[in-house]
Amino acid sequence: MTTSAPPLDRRVPEAVHRRRWAILGVLMLSLLIVVLDNSILNVAIKTISTPAPTGLGATQGELEWAINAYTLVFAGLLFTAGLLGDRLGRKKVLLAGLAVFGAGSALAAESGSPVQLIAFRALMGLGAAFVMPATLAVLMNVFERDEQPKAIGIWAGGVGLAIAIGPITGGVLLDHFWWGSVFLINVPIVVLAIGLMIWLVPDSRDPDPGRLDPVGVVLSVIGLVLLVYGIIKGGQLADFTDPQVLATIGAGVVVLVGFVLFEKRSDHPSIDVTYFQNKVFSAAISAIALVFFALMGVTFFSVFYTQSVRGYSPLQTGLLMLPLAVAQLIFAPRARLVVDRFGNRVTCTAGLVIIAAMLAAFATLEADTPIWLLEVIFFLMGTGMAHIMTPTSVVIMQALPREKAGSASALSNTFRQVGGALGIAVLGSVLSTAYRNGIEDKLALVPAPLRHTAGESIEATLGVAAKLGPQGKALVTPANDAFLHAMHVTALCGAGVAVIGAVIVALFLPGRPAAPQKGEDGAELVTAGLGQD
Template identity: 55%
Template sequence: MNPETIRRRRWYILGVLNFSLLVVVLDNTILNVALKTIADPEQGLGATQSQLEWAINSYTLVFAGLLFTFGVVGDRLGRKRVLVAGMAVFAVASLLSSYAQSPGQLIAARALMGLGGAAIMPQTLSIITNVFEPHERARAIGIWSGAVGVAIAIGPITGGLLLEYFWWGSVFLINVPVIVTGAVLIALLVPDSRNPDPGGLDPAGVVLSIIGLVTLSYGIIQGGERGSWLEPGVLGPIAAGLAVLAAFVWNEARIDHPAFDVRLFRDPRLSAAVAAIALTFFASSGMFFFTGFYLQSVRGLSALQSGAMLLPFAAAQLMFSTRSPALVRRFGAKAVCTIGLVLVAAALGAYPVLGIGTGTPLWVVGAAFFLQGAGMAVIMAPATESVMSALPREKAGAGSALQNTARQVAVAMGVALLGSVLASLYRGRLAEHLAAIPAGARTAANESIEGAHAVAERLGAAGLVGPADTAFVEAMRITAGGAAAIALLGALVVLKWMPGRAAGDAPRRQEEKGARDRAQV
C-alpha cells in the first residue's frame, strides 16, 4: 500500500483498529457484570470469589507477561500479520470460555484469551503511530484512548443485555462475530508495517515475569481468602513472587534484547506517564470488580440495570477523551494528568466520605461513576502520547507494549489486592453473625456476599442478609478509600516527575512543526 493511499485512508484505518480493539478491552468489563451469575451454582459455575479473581487475572497476567514480546514480534514479522493471528486465537479462546463446564476450565480458557489479546493490543497502537504524522498523532491517540474508555463502559451494559436473554457464556460468545468482522476489515484496509531493525526475543524474561506475577497474585488472593496475611501460605508466595520479579528486573537491565526494557524508565516523562496509567487502573480496577456485586447483590439490580449504571461513566469517556488533546495543548500534560488523577481520587473517595451503602440514592453512585470516567478520560490520552512521543517511531511496538503492560499488571494487582482486602474486611465484619450457622454454610457465606445470600435463602436465615449487606458495604467503603489514596499518590508522582509544559512539550512541538512544514512542501 503506497503512502498516499495510507494517508487518505488513515481515519478509516483508525476506525478499524478501534473496532478490533473493542473485544480486548470490552472483555474484562463485560465479565464484571457476569461475575454474580458465574458465582451462582445453578445459573453459572458456582465459582468462589478467589476463582472469580483468577478468571480475571489469568487473562490479565498472561496478557501483561506477553505484551512486550508481541510488540517485538509485530515489529519483526509485521504488525498486521500478528494482529490477525492474535484475533484468531482470541476467537477460539472466547468460544472455549463460553462453553466452560467448571471454574478451572474458564480460568484456562481465559488465559488463552490473554495470549490472543497480547498479540492484538500493541499492534493497534503501533500501526496508529506509523500511519499518522506527529502533528495528527495526539488527536488519533486521543480517539484511540476514547475508544478504550468507551469499550470499558459499554461492556457492562452489553453484558447485562446478554444475561437478560441468554446464558452466562454469551458474554464470551459475542466476541466471535466481532472478531470475524474486524479481521475482514483489517485485511481490506490496514497496511502492514514492521521495524527495519527489530529487537531480539527474551523467552527467559517472559517466563520470569509470568511466574513472578502469578505467584505474587496467588499469595495476595490467598491472604484475602484466608482472612489472614501473616500465615506462611500467604507470606511465602508473596515473598517468592517478589524475588522472581526482582530477578526479572535484574535480567532485563543487563541483556541486549529485553522482554520489558526497564532502561526506558530513565526518561522522566515516560516513567511518570506509565506510573499515571498504572496507578489509575490499579485504583479503578478493584472498584469495578466489586461494584457489580454491590449493585446486583446488595442493591438488588438485575444484570441489565447494573450495566446501565455504568452509562454515566461511558458518557464521561465520550465527552472528555476527545477533548483531552486540546486540554493538553492549553494547559500541558502535567496539569491535565494531575487533575484527572484527582478526579479519580474524588470519585473513589465519595464511597467512604458520602457513606455510600444499602440505601444511597442511585444517582449519587452514577455521579461517582461519571466523575471517575471523566478523570480516566483526560489521563489516558496525554499519558499515552507522552509514552509514545518519548520513543522513536520505529520503536512504536515497544512503547505500546510498555504502557499496556503497565496497565494490565495494574489491573491484575488491583483486582488481587483490593479484592483481597475487601474479602478480609467483609469476613471480619460478618464473623459474629455466623455463630449459629452450620460449618459448611458458614464457609460459603464467608466466601462472598453472593454466598451469604445463597445460604440465607437455603437455610431460611433471612436475618443473615442484612448483616451480610452491611459488612460488604463497610468493607467496600474502606477499600474505596484505599483506592482513592492510591490515585492521589499517582497525582503526586505526576506533579513531581512529569516534565512541565515547556520542558516536556517543546520537543514534540518542534517535531510537529517539522511535519507540518514537510506536508506543505
Template identity: 55%
Template sequence: MQPHPPVEQAGHPRRWAILGVLVFSLLVVVLDNTILNVALRTIADPRQGLGATQSELQWAIDSYTLVFAGLLFTFGVVGDRLGRKRVLVAGMVVFGLASLASAYSRSPEQLVAARALMGLGGAAIMPQTLSIITNVFDPGERGRAIGIWSGAVGLAVAIGPVTGGLLLDHFWWGSVFLVNVPIVTVGTIAMLLLVPESRNPRPGRIDPLGVLLSVVGLVALSYGIIEGGRGGSWLEPMVLGPVAAGLAVIALFVWHEARSDHPAFDVRLFRDPRLSVAVGSIAFCFFATSGVFFFGSFYLQSVRGLSPLQAGLMMLPFAAAQLIFSPRSAAMVRRYGAKAVCTTGMLLVTLAMAGYQLCDESSPLWVFGVVAFVQGSGMANVMPPATESVMSALPREKAGAGSAINNTARQVAVAMGVAVLGSLVASVYRGDMRDLLARLPESLPEGVRHAAGESIEGTLAVAARLGPAGEGLVGPAHTAFVHGMHVAAVGSAIVAFVGAMLVLRWMPGRAAPEPPLADSGPRRVRQRL
C-alpha cells in the same frame, strides 16, 4: 512552491479508516472485561452459573490480565519483526477461539484457563493497534488519533455492561463471551482489507527468560495476595511464601532486563522522565480504579438488588464521561500542558474513589452514577496525555515497545488492583461475618458453612437455603460487604492521590522538549501551505 512532505510524515491516505478498524479491534479486548464485570454475580451463582468463589472470580480476571501483561512487550517485538498486521490478525483469531472456550466452560478452573488463552490473544492485539496508529499518523495528528483510540475504552465501557445485561436477561452466562465471535470475524475481515503491513527495519530479539520471569513473578505475587484475602490471614506460609517468591522473581526479572541486550521489557527506557512518570500515572490510575469494577458489580446486584441489565446501565455515566472528555484531552494538553491535565485527572479519580464512601445499602442510586461520572472524567484526562507522553518519548521505530510499556503498566495495575483490593474486600467481609457465621446450624455440611464465609454470594446462597431461618444473614451480609467496599475505596483514593503528587512533581509540562525536527518539520510545512 515547497514540495509536499513524504507520505510517511504526512500520514497514510486511509489513516482514518484504518483508525476505525483498529478501534473496532480494540473494542473486542475492552468489551470482554466490561461485560465480565456485570456477569461476575451470575457466574458466582451455583444455579445459574458455575458457583465460582470470589477468589476464583479474581483468578478469572487475573489469569487474563497477567498473561496479557506478561506477553505484551514480547508481542510488540514480534509485531515489529514479523509484521504488525500479521500478528494483529493472528491475535484476533486466538481471541475468538478462546472466547468460544470460555463460553462453554463447565467449571471455574476451565474458565480460568480459557481466560488465560484470551489473554494470549489480547496481548497480540493491543500493542499492534497503537504501534500501527503511530506509524500511519504523523505527529501533528497523532495526539488526536490517540485520544480517539483512548475514547474507544469509554465506548466499550458503555456497550459492555449494557450488552452483558441484555444477554444475561435472555441467555445463559456464556453468551457474554460468545458475543466476541462476530466482532472478531468482522474486525479480522476489515483488517485484511484496509490495514497496511509495517515492520521495524531493526527489530529486537525475543527474550524467553524475561517473559518467563515476568509471568512467574506476577502469578506468584497475585496468588499470595488472593490467598490472603480468601483465607482471611496474611501471616500464613501459603500467603507470605508466594508473595516473597513473587517479589524475588520480579526483582530478578528487573536485574536481568537491565543487563540484557534484547530485553522483554526494556527497563532502561524509564530513564526518560516523560516516559517513566506517564507510565506511573497510568499504573496508579488503573490500580486505584480496577477494584471498583470488581466490587461494584456485587454492590449493585447483591446489595442493591439490581438486575444485570440495570447494573450495566448504572455504568453509563462513567462511559459518557470517557466519550465526552477523551477526544478533547489533546486540545486541553496543548492549552494547559500534560502535567496540569494529567494531575487534574488523577485528582478527579481521587475524589471519585473517596466518593464511594457515600454509597451504602440505602443511598440513592444517582449518587453512584455521579461518582462514576467523576471517575470517568478523571480517567479520560489521564490516559490520552500519559499515552502520548509515552509514545512521543520514543522514536517511531520503537512504537511497538512504547505501546507494550503503556499497556503492560495498565494490565499489571489491573491485575494487582483486583488482587489487592478484591482480597481487601474479602478479608474485611470475612472478619465482619465470622462471629455471625459461627452460629450457623451444625447440621449444615462443612462445605456449605465454608462457602457462606467466602463471599456475599456464598452467604446469600446459604440464607436462601435456610429459608426463614436465614433471613437474619442478609442484612449483616450487605453491611459487611459495604464496609469492605468502603475500606477498599479509601485505599484506592490514597493510591490515586499519591499518583497525582508524583505527576505534579515529575511530569514535564508545556516546557517539555519539542519533538525531533524530522517529525515536526513537515507539519509546519503543511501549515504554511
C-alpha cells in the same frame, strides 16, 4: 513572482495516508473486543458466582482468577507480542491474535467449571496480547506525527466506547441468554474485524527488530502469578501472616527482582529498563498503572454493590455504569486541548485528584443512598480518567522513535494490565478480608462445615442463607452491612493509591509545552514539550 510553499514531507505513503481514518476504525474495532471482554465480564461476575445451572458457583477467589488469568497472560506476553509484531509484521500478528482470541472466547462460553473458565480466559489473554500493542503500533505508522495526538485521543475514546457498550451488552445478554453468551458475542466481532483488516490495514515492521527474550517472559509471568496468587490467597484466608501466603508473595517478589536484574544485564531485554531513566516516561507509565489499579478494583466491588446490595439486574447495572464511559467518550478526544492550555502536569494531576475524590465518595454510599449520586461519581471518575489516559499515552508513544512503536505500546499496556491485575488482587483481598471480619461473628446459625465458605463473599453468604430457608433470612441484613463496611474500607485504599499517583505526576510530568518557534515543525515542538519542566 511568488512560489507556493513546498508540500509537507510525509513519511507515510500517500495511499495509506488517504485511508488512515478507515484504518483507525478497523483498529478500534479490534481494540473494542479486547476491552469489551473485561467490561462485559464485570456485570456477569455475580451471575457466574451463582450455583449451577444459572452460573458456575465460582467463589470470590475464583472470580478474581477468572479476571486475572486474562490480565496476567496479557501483561506477561505484551512486550514479546510487540517485538514479534515489529519482526514479523504488525498485520500478521494482529490477525493471529484475533483468531486465538475468538477461539478462546468460544471455548470460555462452554466452560463447565470455574477451573475451565480460568484456563480459557488465559487463552483469550494470549490472543489479546497480540492484538492490543499492534493496534497502537499500526496507528503510529499510518498517521503523521502532527496527527498522532488526535488519533491517539480517538483511540483512547474507543476504550471508553467499549467500557460503555460492554456492561450494557452484557446486561442484555444475561437477561435473555445463559452466562456464556457474554463470551460468545466476541466471535462475530472477531470475524468482522479479521475481514476488514485483510482488506484495509497495511503491514508494517521494524527495520531493526529486537531479539526475543523467552527467559524474561517466563520470569515475569511466574513472578506476577506467584505475587497475585499470594495476595488473593491472603484475602481468602483473611490472614496475610499465614506462612503459605507470606512464602508465595515473597517468592513472587524474589522472582520479579530476578527478572529486573536479568533484564538489566541482557543485550535483548523484554523491557529495556533504561527507558525508565527518563523521569517523564516513568511518571506517565506509573500514572497509567495506578489509575487501572484503582479502577479495576472499584468496578469489581461496585457490581456486588449494585446487584447484591441494591438488587439491580445485570442490565440495570450496565446502564448504571454508562456515565463512566460517556464521560470518557466526551472528554478523551478533547483532553489534548486541555493539555495545550495547561500542560501535562496540571491536567493529569487534576485527573488523579478527581479519581481519588470519587473513590473516597464510594465510602459514603449506603444501601439506601439515592442512586443518582452513584451516577455522578461514575461520570466524574470517567472525566478524570479521560484527562489521564490521553496525555500519558501521547507522552509514552512519542518518547520513543516511530519504529519502536510496538515496544512503547507494549510497555504502556503491560503496566496498565499489571496495575489492573494487582488492583483486583489487592483491593479484592482487602474487600474479602474486611468482609470476613465483619460477617464472621454473625455466622453462628450456619452449619460448621459451611462457615468458612459462607464468609468468603456476600454472594457466598446469601447463597448459604438461601439454602437455610426462613432461618437464613436473618443473615441478609448483616451480610449487606458487612459488605458496605468492606466496600468503604476498600474504596479508601483505592483513593490512597490515586493520591500517590497524583503526587508522582505532579512532581515529574512536564508542564506547559515550550512556545512555538518559527521554522520548527510540530514534531520538534512535541519533543521539546516532553522535556519541558
